[in-house]
Amino acid sequence: MTTRPTSSPSRSERPRPSAADELVAPILRWYDENARDLPWRRPDATPWSVLVSEFMLQQTPVVRVLPVHEAWLDRWPTPAALAAESSGEAVRAWGRLGYPRRALRLHAAATAITEEHGGEVPSEYDALLALPGIGDYTAAAVAAFAYGRRQVVLDTNVRRVLARTVTGTEFPPRSVTRAERDLGADLLPEDAPAAATWSVAVMELGALVCTADRPRCDACPVVAACAWQRAGAPAYDGPPRPVQTYAGTDRQCRGRLLAVLRDAPGDVTRAQLDAAWDDVPQRERALASLLADGLVAARADGRYQLP
DNA sequence: GAACCGTGGCT
DNA sequence: TAGCCAAGGTT
Numbered sequence: 001m002t003t004r005p006t007s008s009p010s011r012s013e014r015p016r017p018s019a020a021d022e023l024v025a026p027i028l029r030w031y032d033e034n035a036r037d038l039p040w041r042r043p044d045a046t047p048w049s050v051l052v053s054e055f056m057l058q059q060t061p062v063v064r065v066l067p068v069h070e071a072w073l074d075r076w077p078t079p080a081a082l083a084a085e086s087s088g089e090a091v092r093a094w095g096r097l098g099y100p101r102r103a104l105r106l107h108a109a110a111t112a113i114t115e116e117h118g119g120e121v122p123s124e125y126d127a128l129l130a131l132p133g134i135g136d137y138t139a140a141a142v143a144a145f146a147y148g149r150r151q152v153v154l155d156t157n158v159r160r161v162l163a164r165t166v167t168g169t170e171f172p173p174r175s176v177t178r179a180e181r182d183l184g185a186d187l188l189p190e191d192a193p194a195a196a197t198w199s200v201a202v203m204e205l206g207a208l209v210c211t212a213d214r215p216r217c218d219a220c221p222v223v224a225a226c227a228w229q230r231a232g233a234p235a236y237d238g239p240p241r242p243v244q245t246y247a248g249t250d251r252q253c254r255g256r257l258l259a260v261l262r263d264a265p266g267d268v269t270r271a272q273l274d275a276a277w278d279d280v281p282q283r284e285r286a287l288a289s290l291l292a293d294g295l296v297a298a299r300a301d302g303r304y305q306l307p
Numbered sequence: 308g309a310a311c312c313g314t315g316g317c318t
Numbered sequence: 319t320a321g322c323c324a325a326g327g328t329t
Contacts, residue, residue, distance in 0.1 A: 057325040061325095062325080102327085136327090242309090250312090
């Protein structure tokens with residue numbers, strides 16, 4: 001940390017002159033005392049374990065990921081082990097985590113890692129980003145958490161914490177903005193390992209304390225410095241968030257059809273699939289999309305199976 | 308940028 | 319109850 005003279009131009013240009021000093025150290029201390037003991041955070045966790053966790057954690061709560069992640073690593077301890085099996089086995093092992101295309105992409109990523117990276121999970125952001133199913137967040141997260149690289153990690157937790165503590169709004173913008181990236185880069189500690197710890201610490205604070213609804217501000221290590229709290233915790237006044245309907249949608253229909261395949265030991269008949277959903281046009285549409293996605297395979301004998 | 312892609316727990 | 323939310327990515 002550096003001490004800036006009060007007359008420094010850089011100080012007057014910043015809305016919160018010492019945001020880094022006020023936030024980083026307290027949050028690191030808080031994390032040291034409050035971090036959950038998660039398998040993919042342990043010292044002996046492999047980059048593959050971290051990668052698998054990041055795929056599974058996309059839009060899925062930790063508690064549901066834990067048992068599937070453990071079984072997955074037991075069965076496929078390396079990318080090559082997964083790549084050696086059919087993608088259908090990955091879809092089956094994915095269970096009910098949701099968004100089963102992630103299982104397909106994880107299998108594809110394992111194949112690419114095996115064939116193009118000698119079986120080792122890449123440590124470079126760009127190489128990770130080029131893998132199937134890996135976008136900006138996951139590439140940064142794996143580089144930081146598996147390899148200790150210095151990366152700006154912006155997930156929904158980090159964005160919400162920064163929106164509140166620094167920007168003073170209850171929620172971040174709908175999509176990541178340049179301002180958020182700049183802020184993330186500003187706050188990131190210079191030292192690479194410290195930067196990685198900072199990133200996971202902010203994520204943890206967002207997951208456990210600075211939650212989307214009913215944040216536990218009484219337990220927050222930076223409540224005194226929080227711009228949102230200082231402003232009186234004004235209610236969110238941005239555009240309404242789109243309601244995510246589910247019942248009766250194609251997504252639910254796809255889920256029902258895939259569950260039939262997942263729960264069957266081998267292949268299934270068309271009649272078995274038909275029994276899972278009444279609306280015929282919707283069922284046809286859903287099955288066609290599952291086939292197009294590669295989540296279901298049609299057999300020559302008219303039956304269906306996982307790929 | 309918007310739409311789409313699962314699932315289950317909570318309030 | 320029904321909306322809301324959970325470590326996003328792809329098209």
